Amino acid sequence: MIVLIDDEAAELRRIMAEGLLYPVFQPILDFRVRAILGYEALIRGPEDSPLHRPDQLFSVAARNDLTLDLEHACREASLRAFAAQRLPGRLFLNVTPGCLLDERLMNGHTRELLNELAIAPNRIVIELTENQKITDMPGILEALQHYRGRGFQFAIDDLGEGFANLRMWSELRPEFVKIDKHFINGIADDRIKFHFARAMQDLAEICNALLVAEGVERTEDFICVRDMGIACGQGYFIARPETHPIRQLAGQTVTALDQQSLLLSPLTGGPGKLPTARNLARLIEPVPMNASNVTVIARFEADPDLDVLPVVQGTQPVGMINRHSMIDRFARPFRKELFGRKSCELFMDHAPLVVDQYATIQELAMMLSVAPKHYLFDGFIVTAQGKYIGVGSSHDLMATITEMQISAARYANPLTQLPGNVPINEHVDRMLESGHPFIAAYIDIDNFKPYNDAFGYRRGDDVIHTLARLICEATDPQIDFVGHIGGDDFFVIFRSEDWELRCWQIISTFAQAMGNMLGVEERLRGGYMAENRRGELSFQALPTLSIGAVKVGPGDCESHREVAAAASAAKKQAKKRAKNPANEPLGGSLFVERRRIGSTDALQPVGRFLN
Structure with missing residues (x-):
């Protein structure tokens, strides 16, 4: 939008000279500690001026070669207001990359202002916006090193809006990365947005950066972002920008936070004993x-x-x-x-x-x-x-x-180090108490004992190790729980929506892995010759998987015992299907209990086999 003013440059200079710019501050919530991390300063012009909105201010500045002057004035107004209100935490200051080379930043003026206002540099996060193309990357990198050496931190804004800020991320290595609001608005209902944000989260972990989800406006999106493990959030649901912002979280935010997320590895000594x-x-x-x-x-x-x-x-x-x-x-x-x-x-x-x-x-x-x-x-x-x-x-x-880790190790399976029976039961009980729906999947290896007897326990352990790895690779570590009951039995609590596809992936990759553990002849025949229990040489099929899955909804079960019994019954049905000679499964079977637990409906098989 182009603002029509008789002399727009003169009007902008007047606003800056008379100190008429003022900031509004929007809180940034740290989900991990349920507290305000800091505030982003957003600049405004006089309310009765055509240059009230920031886009109008910066458009006029760009047309009249006043961008650096405007940014300098915005920076000083924001710092003075932040100090005057004695706001806690960090201050996020919007800066274009080119402004980093402004001599008013490099010559110590900002450092003198911070000293005057008693603001430590480690409280300032310089938020780089993608409003201009970076033409001097070596100079920008040198400037970043200069500021970081004095305690400043950096953030990049609107990740996902364009390819340029992906390059900025890889080159600048910021401490904070803000996800564009497009990917956050509706994320709870949009799988594509969810997976985009998950990919950004994986990158952030590799780069040791903290993600900030911008544009959080709905309760559902707030809870989804928090449960994904994204560190921070910002948006109208938390608080709107104000000249005098909140210092304590509002009631709706506290209520949403009180809907506690479910930790997958809480390292507890028993239900309800998670220290805080x-x-x-x-x-x-x-x-x-x-x-x-x-x-x-x-x-x-x-x-x-x-x-x-x-x-x-x-x-x-x-x-x-x-x-x-x-x-x-x-x-x-x-x-x-x-x-x-x-x-x-x-x-x-x-x-x-x-x-x-x-x-x-x-x-x-x-x-x-x-x-x-x-x-x-x-x-x-x-x-x-x-x-x-x-x-x-x-x-x-x-x-x-340390005490929790020792307690957790006591209940871990010694072969795979996955959670054993006690933490499995605790997690199921937490899920039931929360009211979240989930899928309980019991995974068992068929024909494992003959293989173990024929090739020895070391080869048998290799099979169990392989299955444990494949299960962990096929599940989402953020929301799915993997446990090892013992021997060749595993238990998975799925919250992933595509859990059925993940089960088939486990069956398929395990079948491939078993084929690779034997010679070409055994793979072609689908088995091997070994002694049976009567000491007779006979053909033994390759180990395969049977998976019994049960859907558990709110109120379906009262304790982990009921869930375990239902999953065990489904697993037995899967094994019966696998033993049916007419089916001749080559990879394994998946059986899903379609009825509600406790109902009298017949069991309903699914898909049946991977051939």
Whole structure:
């Protein structure tokens, strides 16, 4: 849209000169810890001006060679408003790649402004937009190295909107990547969008970047994005951009978050025993933000075991003070006289790691693994509905994880290291309690004992190892659960919509793998000669798979015992079909229980065999 103004360049210069630009801030939610990660600053012109909207502002700037001037003015307005409101967390600043080479960024002006506003560079995320083509990639890379060396982080915007930002991702290696809202709006109902986002997530894990889902506007999309494991979300469902944005999550967001996702490997010691941040919270009496530095020093001197002090404004945590950093600063000449009576806000970390009490141990561990190193020493602040309740330490977190891993190893299958009977039962019970529908699939190897007897247990173990690998490759590690009951029996809890296709994939790839384990003659004959149980030499068919699958809906079962019994019955039906000489299966059988568990309908077979 072209804005018609008598002298548009003069109007834009007037707006910048008179400081009439102002930002609105939109919160970015960190799903992992149920807290606001930071805010994206979005610029606005005067409401009564034709240049109110950002697209109008930047269109006029581009036509009049004022883009760098406008970006500089936007950056300063956003930083000053962010500091004036004392907003917590990180600030995401939109910057075009060419602006990184602006001498006003390179000559230290921004660093001086940050010092004036008491904003640490590690709280700033420079969000690169794809509004202009990069013509000097070596120069941009050199600029990124310069800024990263001073603590700044980077994000790229609108991933998926074009090929250029895919190149930016590979070249610039940003800490944050924002998925374009096109792929998020309706993702809960659109398999194509879901798989596109999943592919982006796989890339993010390889590149050690955090994904931010933009344009989250519906409850269903919010829950889908969270359950996919995407780190952060942004959109109207969480909060709209405001000049004075929310500091605590709104009711609808909290309600959606309370619909807890189901972890596949919770490392629990029993149902309902999954530790959370609340279990690690230790109450340390906080200091108010207006407390003096002398007061803080006195607290540390009075308690030698006190390593950190949380800082609050009312009941809301706003910072963290590290003991060693504080004492080291005040050990220098005249520091106590100069700063002793000033507010402790001067020396606190304005962006501490703040987590909700329901954040799981696994989420905390993942968060700390990619966080700046000082979080490992400072720990994290725990909140309940945005209010301070205590401080957790990394030491206690590591101790808890170690204890959980030891407990999990106790219940893992020793051959495949997959979850054994206890974690399988726990996961089924969690699924039943959640009310989520799922498919329980019992996988068994047919003709395994003769093969094991004929070729030895080492070759038999190879078959079981191979099947375990093929099952894991065919399932979605984000939502499907794979367990090893024991021997040649496996149990899978599917939540993937294409679970039936995945079952056939397991059957097919296992048949191919078994053929490759024997010679050409055995493969051509579909078996081998070996002694049977009576000691007679006879033909033995190659091991194949029988899979019995049961659909479990809300209210169908009360416990894992009912699910296990139903899946076992379906597996027996699959094995009966496989033994029918008329069928002569070459690969295996899949039998699906089509009736509701507990009904009197006849069993319904599916597909029947892979020939």
